[in-house]
Amino acid sequence: xxxxxxxxxxxxxxxxxxxxxxxxxxxxxxxxxxxxxxxxxxxxxxxxxxxxxxxxxxxxxxxxxxxxxxxxxxxxxxxxxxxxxxxxxxxxxxxxxxxxxxxxxxxxxxxxxxxxxxxxxxxxxxxxxxxxxxxxxxxxxxxxxxxxxxxxxxxxxxxxxxxxxxxxxxxxxxxxxxxxxxxxxxxxxxxxxxxxxxxxxxxxxxxxxxxxxxxxxxxxxxxx
Amino acid sequence: xxxxxxxxxxxxxxxxxxxxxxxxxxxxxxxxxxxxxxxxxxxxxxxxxxxxxxxxxxxxxxxxxxxxxxxxxxxxxxxxxxxxxxxxxxxxxxxxxxxxxxxxxxxxxxxxxxxxxxxxxxxxxxxxxxxxxxxxxxxxxxxxxxxxxxxxxxxxxxxxxxxxxxxxxxxxxxxxxxxxxxxxxxxxxxxxxxxxxxxxxxxxxxxxxxxxxxxxxxxxxxxx
Numbered sequence: 076x077x078x079x080x081x082x083x084x085x086x087x088x089x090x091x092x093x094x095x096x097x098x099x100x101x102x103x104x105x106x107x108x109x110x111x112x113x114x115x116x117x118x119x120x121x122x123x124x125x126x127x128x129x130x131x132x133x134x135x136x137x138x139x140x141x142x143x144x145x146x147x148x149x150x151x152x153x154x155x156x157x158x159x160x161x162x163x164x165x166x167x168x169x170x171x172x173x174x175x176x177x178x179x180x181x182x183x184x185x186x187x188x189x190x191x192x193x194x195x196x197x198x199x200x201x202x203x204x205x206x207x208x209x210x211x212x213x214x215x216x217x218x219x220x221x222x223x224x225x226x227x228x229x230x231x232x233x234x235x236x237x238x239x240x241x242x243x244x245x246x247x248x249x250x251x252x253x254x255x256x257x258x259x260x261x262x263x264x265x266x267x268x269x270x271x272x273x274x275x276x277x278x279x280x281x282x283x284x285x286x287x288x289x290x291x292x293x294x295x296x297x298x299x
Numbered sequence: 300x301x302x303x304x305x306x307x308x309x310x311x312x313x314x315x316x317x318x319x320x321x322x323x324x325x326x327x328x329x330x331x332x333x334x335x336x337x338x339x340x341x342x343x344x345x346x347x348x349x350x351x352x353x354x355x356x357x358x359x360x361x362x363x364x365x366x367x368x369x370x371x372x373x374x375x376x377x378x379x380x381x382x383x384x385x386x387x388x389x390x391x392x393x394x395x396x397x398x399x400x401x402x403x404x405x406x407x408x409x410x411x412x413x414x415x416x417x418x419x420x421x422x423x424x425x426x427x428x429x430x431x432x433x434x435x436x437x438x439x440x441x442x443x444x445x446x447x448x449x450x451x452x453x454x455x456x457x458x459x460x461x462x463x464x465x466x467x468x469x470x471x472x473x474x475x476x477x478x479x480x481x482x483x484x485x486x487x488x489x490x491x492x493x494x495x496x497x498x499x500x501x502x503x504x505x506x507x508x509x510x511x512x513x514x515x516x517x518x519x520x521x522x523x
Contacts, residue, residue: 144377157367243477250474
């Protein structure tokens, strides 16, 4: 195996990871669209999409293992490839969260519509942006962008807290829509988990970029 | 670096992962004890423990990277080391769930006690057993044990569904304890997430063990 062949493999790995990120982000968008439109067909799309996400997850893992086995990788490539494997696992779980949201939507559609003053699509847009930026920070090796993702996570946590307060209040005022409020509360939790996965990715990027620095800069420990 | 040195490193890696598994499991136990006893001191122990878990997570990652860099690992060692890195990430998130439970407990203790007919400690014991078995299946390379973890996950999912039904029913009957019921519902979700991490580990083990077979047994694809 030549060095060129190895570098082609790395490029392919990046390309696949980017594709997977797009699929995971789309899954979340579709699930939230399903919520917004009370559309069961969109739920089915999310379930179909999960299979494709699982398949590409395995492809990425296998390619990463092949690259690790191909030749003695340099430390910097080693860190890159193992970071890809971790990010890959997080993206797959973003897809799982989209499935959880879609399952909640199936439940919601059975219940009478309820007016709930929380902006789920706004939270979803923030969260999807975190996933996109986390992946971008990785592929462009930008630790600052990864730091921005960590800040967005605080915003999402605050939204989740706010939704929680609003929805519990609603349950107290109108106990008859407790079930609907609970479903939305759990969707909010699912979105918060997606944000956690984006945060995990961002932390891996920071660790990876700084880890690469360690070689030049002996005492630079990764923070957590 | 000699082959012997490499194998010592692998043993150390196993040893550390086992220690981490014990810490993660203890974190869940302690958090659930905190719930059972309404004990804020135990919550603090969980928060302290999380720092130790994060520290050992980094140690395991660094050791794994050192081993990968040390010499051209054989395919079987490569899969082992990368599986350790994935399992490591899951165990760290088990610790995060324990922290989430402890945070919920801090909330619960502020509220008047409420009689809620769900057996959280039983669910927690099942879930902690899953984590322990998943790790055991990895260290002993037993795919059957990993399969057993997947079955337990179905049981935990059913418990979670049952808790959900019971708690929502309780909210309808006694709206004044909605907050307490909701806290317990979310603890149940956190435990279910721990079970998901154990399931992820078990799936990695099955993939790893069967992946190792591929070399002997060409067409044996890993299932998902």
